[in-house]
Amino acid sequence: MFDRLRRNRAFRNLAPAATVVLALLAGLAVDGYGQFVLSLTVSAIVIGAALTMLVGYARCITLATGAMMALGAYGSTLLVIKLGVPYLLAVLCAGIIGGIGGFLLAVPGVRFRGHNLAMVTLVFQAVVVILLREWRDVTGGAEGLNVPPPTAFGMTLTDDYAVLVLNVVVCALVLISLAVLVNGAFGKNLRAVTGNEVGARAFGINVERHLIAAFVASSAIIAVAAALNAPRYRIIDPDSYGVIVSIFTLSYPIVGGMQSIWGGVLGGGILRILPELLRPVADFIELFFCILVIATIMFFPGGIVELLSRALRLNREGAAAAAGPEETRLAGPAETVSPSPAASSGSTVAPGGASAPAALITQRVRKRYGALQAVDDVSIEVAAGSLHGLMGPNGAGKTTLFNAISGFTPADSGRIECFGEDITAAPVEARIAIGVTRSFQHVAVFPKLTCLDNVIIGLGANGIWDTFARSFDESVNGRRSAKEREAARWALAAIGIDGKAEAPAGTLSLGDQRRLEMARAIVSRPRLIFLDEPVSGVGHQEAELLKELLQRINTDLGVTMLIVEHNIKFLVDVCDTLSVMSSGRIVAEGKPGDVIARPEVREVYFGEKKAAP
Amino acid sequence: MAEFLMVIIGGLKIGAIYALAAIGLIVIHKATKTVNFAHGGLVMLGAFAAYLIVVELNWPYWLAYVLIPILIGIVATLLEITILRPLRRADLFIVIVATIFLGIALSETFRLAQNTEMLAVPAAIKGPPMMLELGEDLIIITREQIWVCLGALTVGVIGLLIFRYAPAGRSMRAMAANVRGAQLCGYSVNRVYAIAWFVGGALAGLAGVFAAPSHGVSPELAISVITAAFVAAVIGGFDSLLGAIIGGLLLGLAETLSAAYVSSAMKSAVSFLLLFVVLLWRPEGLFPEAKGRDV
Numbered sequence: 066m067f068d069r070l071r072r073n074r075a076f077r078n079l080a081p082a083a084t085v086v087l088a089l090l091a092g093l094a095v096d097g098y099g100q101f102v103l104s105l106t107v108s109a110i111v112i113g114a115a116l117t118m119l120v121g122y123a124r125c126i127t128l129a130t131g132a133m134m135a136l137g138a139y140g141s142t143l144l145v146i147k148l149g150v151p152y153l154l155a156v157l158c159a160g161i162i163g164g165i166g167g168f169l170l171a172v173p174g175v176r177f178r179g180h181n182l183a184m185v186t187l188v189f190q191a192v193v194v195i196l197l198r199e200w201r202d203v204t205g206g207a208e209g210l211n212v213p214p215p216t217a218f219g220m221t222l223t224d225d226y227a228v229l230v231l232n233v234v235v236c237a238l239v240l241i242s243l244a245v246l247v248n249g250a251f252g253k254n255l256r257a258v259t260g261n262e263v264g265a266r267a268f269g270i271n272v273e274r275h276l277i278a279a280f281v282a283s284s285a286i287i288a289v290a291a292a293l294n295a296p297r298y299r300i301i302d303p304d305s306y307g308v309i310v311s312i313f314t315l316s317y318p319i320v321g322g323m324q325s326i327w328g329g330v331l332g333g334g335i336l337r338i339l340p341e342l343l344r345p346v347a348d349f350i351e352l353f354f355c356i357l358v359i360a361t362i363m364f365f366p367g368g369i370v371e372l373l374s375r376a377l378r379l380n381r382e383g384a385a386a387a388a389g390p391e392e393t394r395l396a397g398p399a400e401t402v403s404p405s406p407a408a409s410s411g412s413t414v415a416p417g418g419a420s421a422p423a424a425l426i427t428q429r430v431r432k433r434y435g436a437l438q439a440v441d442d443v444s445i446e447v448a449a450g451s452l453h454g455l456m457g458p459n460g461a462g463k464t465t466l467f468n469a470i471s472g473f474t475p476a477d478s479g480r481i482e483c484f485g486e487d488i489t490a491a492p493v494e495a496r497i498a499i500g501v502t503r504s505f506q507h508v509a510v511f512p513k514l515t516c517l518d519n520v521i522i523g524l525g526a527n528g529i530w531d532t533f534a535r536s537f538d539e540s541v542n543g544r545r546s547a548k549e550r551e552a553a554r555w556a557l558a559a560i561g562i563d564g565k566a567e568a569p570a571g572t573l574s575l576g577d578q579r580r581l582e583m584a585r586a587i588v589s590r591p592r593l594i595f596l597d598e599p600v601s602g603v604g605h606q607e608a609e610l611l612k613e614l615l616q617r618i619n620t621d622l623g624v625t626m627l628i629v630e631h632n633i634k635f636l637v638d639v640c641d642t643l644s645v646m647s648s649g650r651i652v653a654e655g656k657p658g659d660v661i662a663r664p665e666v667r668e669v670y671f672g673e674k675k676a677a678p
Numbered sequence: 679m680a681e682f683l684m685v686i687i688g689g690l691k692i693g694a695i696y697a698l699a700a701i702g703l704i705v706i707h708k709a710t711k712t713v714n715f716a717h718g719g720l721v722m723l724g725a726f727a728a729y730l731i732v733v734e735l736n737w738p739y740w741l742a743y744v745l746i747p748i749l750i751g752i753v754a755t756l757l758e759i760t761i762l763r764p765l766r767r768a769d770l771f772i773v774i775v776a777t778i779f780l781g782i783a784l785s786e787t788f789r790l791a792q793n794t795e796m797l798a799v800p801a802a803i804k805g806p807p808m809m810l811e812l813g814e815d816l817i818i819i820t821r822e823q824i825w826v827c828l829g830a831l832t833v834g835v836i837g838l839l840i841f842r843y844a845p846a847g848r849s850m851r852a853m854a855a856n857v858r859g860a861q862l863c864g865y866s867v868n869r870v871y872a873i874a875w876f877v878g879g880a881l882a883g884l885a886g887v888f889a890a891p892s893h894g895v896s897p898e899l900a901i902s903v904i905t906a907a908f909v910a911a912v913i914g915g916f917d918s919l920l921g922a923i924i925g926g927l928l929l930g931l932a933e934t935l936s937a938a939y940v941s942s943a944m945k946s947a948v949s950f951l952l953l954f955v956v957l958l959w960r961p962e963g964l965f966p967e968a969k970g971r972d973v
Contacts, residue, residue: 124771126775126778128778173957177957179713179770179771180713180774181957181961183715183778184905184908184912184957185953185957187905188953191905191947191950192947192950195943195946195947308901309782312778312779315775315778316779319775351786352783352787352790355779355780355783355786356783358775359761359780362765362768362772362775362776363764363765
């Protein structure tokens with residue numbers, strides 16, 4: 066099993082690069098022009114793969130691909146002709162220039178999504194073309210630049226096949242590194258960000274940095290690919306890198322498919338070769354592209370990759386298997402929590418003693434929305450090791466307080482402390498590092514990732530450099546990724562859904578998705594978990610099971626919990642301490658049984674007036 | 679001084695066209711949550727239709743103003759019914775991509791149908807320019823400028839009034855506020871979306887007719903108009919029709935002023951600079967619509 070995984074992972078990272086190497090074989094069979102086309106195709110494959118990461122994984126629409134290509138082509142050419150830099154080094158530098166371009170675009174750009182981001186990229190594209198046109202002394206203006214033939218190790222490459230070999234080698238290396246990123250932790254984190262941004266933040270994924278990194282990496286790769294091509298065109302001018310180029314390259318990942326790097330590889334390859342085959346009707350090629358893209362979006366959104374894999378699956382397993390993949394909905398008998406969850410871990414943390422600092426202290430926290438004082442001077446203390454409930458009617462300010470504590474909407478004033486550490490101003494992403502995790506009222510799992518990968522993200526090692534390191538470690542089957550998988554399996558087993566480790570989270574039933582959230586919340590062995598309405602929308606029987614689960618996590622792992630909930634019975638059953646909020650203030654606090662008997666609480670909930678004196 | 683005033687009037691004329699295109703973009707966005715990147719293509723189709731009617735068929739000019747909004751409105755409605763309706767459940771991301779390629783498809787179709795680079799359309803109103811004396815100087819205003827300025831702005835204001843007060847406008851605003859709620863109140867999504875696309879397309883068509891004499895008809899018109907309309911919309915807060923009118927005029931002024939006093943390269947860059955500045959410093963636009971609190 067493990068061996069198969071190892072082989073499988075190496076295969077996943079190397080196979081796209083192998084397709085590029087196939088171009089070498091094809092190059093033997095065609096003439097010089099064919100080899101020229103193959104060189105361009107290899108670059109298109111790389112550009113397509115880079116765009117798959119940006120468009121498919123990070124879901125950023127970019128209309129700046131042409132600009133990035135221009136940066137690479139002009140950058141490398143200028144380095145060669147003005148500074149006499151060796152060609153191969155110049156190609157490498159083109160990657161750096163492209164990366165810087167991607168950074169400059171992304172830093173302001175990733176504050177937006179959707180159409181606004183698309184427009185920001187269009188701005189970048191337009192500005193680069195204007196610069197190329199106007200900065201005549203350097204770029205040659207509209208006439209463009211003459212590009213000298215490529216050189217390698219002191220030799221000038223004039224033979225088409227030699228150039229093809231060079232392109233293939235560079236592109237294969239680029240594709241391997243890209244595959245390592247996309248198939249590894251980085252790609253999974255991007256999927257998490259686009260699957261559920263709030264959930265991703267809560268587990269330490271800095272969304273902006275991830276998207277910026279996606280822009281930088283894809284721009285660098287696109288620039289390298291364009292730098293490789295520049296000598297093939299002999300003359301480069303601003304028109305070769307206009308917005309139309311951006312739009313047509315955008316079709317690579319769309320037509321190819323956005324689920325994996327293969328989409329860009331196939332899309333880029335096929336769409337670059339196609340115009341050569343359709344030469345007789347060359348006039349119609351752009352219109353044909355548009356129709357192809359729209360037809361893909363409408364009729365087979367998975368693109369070529371999905372069509373191919375469906376065809377392959379049909380061949381291999383017969384028609385029956387294609388209809389129902391194994392990971393169909395697993396609803397129904399999901400209510401089977403394994404009886405002894407954390408026992409296997411063997412590391413039960415004792416609940417904090419009396420001397421330990423409180424798990425959570427809020428002091429005079431206030432938050433105002435316009436005229437509404439949503440949270441008004443709230444001070445609560447959650448003792449370490451306790452199960453602390455927070456209830457209150459709609460509009461009492463529970464969610465606002467909860468968001469202030471978990472960092473999603475900072476408080477206006479007041480102080481929030483976890484285990485003696487001031488976290489009032491700490492960003493959401495920093496919570497997990499001090500041992501604080503959370504669940505969500507509306508389940509916030511990452512639907513496209515497997516349960517195992519969901520839980521691995523819960524470990525919280527999601528800083529951008531950490532993520533790159535983990536991607537690399539995963540590609541070489543390092544010890545770290547093995548440990549991560551082990552920890553994740555433990556957490557899944559503790560919650561009782563280890564049977565579904567490889568199923569995509571989106572295919573689970575709601576109850577199982579809530580369990581998955583619990584597994585993700587405990588895998589980092591936190592000291593404190595915030596639970597946001599854990600039983601909302603859950604049946605009575607399911608709530609009972611969840612109650613047991615929470616109590617078990619509390620006692621076995623020594624985790625403190627703060628539970629915000631509407632369901633009074635559930636809170637009274639599960640909690641040691643209960644706070645009641647109303648109109649932004651805490652109106653009662655204490656043992657659950659006592660609290661709900663208090664007149665002020667009964668007044669809040671049932672409108673019972675205190676007996677007249 | 680006189681030169682400055684003439685530049686201002688030229689800017690207002692271009693701005694009025696941008697405003698008209700931006701209003702159509704926003705009507706569609708408000709009612710259907712779709713940012714129509716094909717809008718520039720619709721404007722270009724409108725301009726092309728003006729060429730066909732006025733030059734090829736030699737029909738009277740006023741027919742262009744009557745027929746083209748209906749024609750382009752129908753084209754837009756067909757696009758919504760055949761392509762965007764099946765995508766209603768797809769995420770917005772993919773819908774945006776679809777409209778980008780739709781826009782390119784429209785201008786490619788034009789390019790294939792008409793092999794010339796640029797088609798010229800005569801001005802709607804001919805006659806000697808008007809001269810105003812201002813001290814020593816002479817201000818020259820063409821009748822075309824006045825016609826386009828006032829005409830496009832009037833249409834824009836009519837569009838705004840329809841959206842605010844007419845029953846069809848109410849249905850679109852209801853959809854914009856809450857799709858489910860609007861459905862429960864008896865508004866059909868399909869109908870309202872079709873109406874919104876018709877109105878948006880009609881406005882785009884008119885913008886094309888107004889733009890044709892000064893801009894000519896070419897595939898580039900599609901791209902230049904969609905960026906300008908988008909920038910105007912963003913300046914205005916993207917959801918405000920009045921903001922779009924003001925945004926369009928501001929953009930038109932900024933473009934002609936920088937072309938006259940800086941350089942022609944600055945003219946193409948200024949719209950992007952404006953977009954960038956507004957998005958970074960005031961992403962809600964200069965004239966945002968009041969929004970309720972998200973609960």
